[in-house]
Amino acid sequence: AQSVTQLDSQVPVFEEAPVELRCNYSSSVSVYLFWYVQYPNQGLQLLLKYLSGSTLVESINGFEAEFNKSQTSFHLRKPSVHISDTAEYFCAASEGNQFYFGTGTSLTVIP
């Protein structure tokens, strides 16, 4: 079975500063990777996903993540954060129909 590790439970960052949220997964032959965002009192929304092909994937709101097979990582980055990015971010891995979530990283953007 997969396991997903998010080492940082809380990340405070100033507005317009860059941010990186770390995610590591356990090695697998075939795994799909995701980042979900959860705003307060809302369900999880898919931010971006890696299925195959280019190792760098981007979202429509400026986030990107890079699949690194050798380091079994899928870190999420944004060069300049906004107040509206304040939310909980979950990394997840999928094998077939099974999903495995990390414990989440709370991103707080400070004005």
Added chain:
Amino acid sequence: EAGVAQSPRYKIIEKRQSVAFWCNPISGHATLYWYQQILGQGPKLLIQFQNNGVVDDSQLPKDRFSAERLKGVDSTLKIQPAKLEDSAVYLCASTHPLAGSSYNEQFFGPGTRLTVL
């Protein structure tokens, strides 16, 4: 396209009471999941349905939790009797397989926040 619907959004009960949650997945989605998300943790899978059959319920506390999806569409999750540690957000998700792929994208409902006093 309508998303995954869940009700109620919030529920407060006392311990030892019973509670039920309802989920209506996106139309045409054969696979439905119930997750438990305790504050400060990631979602934990409770049960997975494929149509009206159970695929995985290995992490469902069967002494108090039950779930059904009788007609292969909407689903209910029940807790009887509830304990303090059941306080959590209960998320429902459904998937639609992409043609020619083993990947299934999950779509989540807004969740039901349960508080057990």
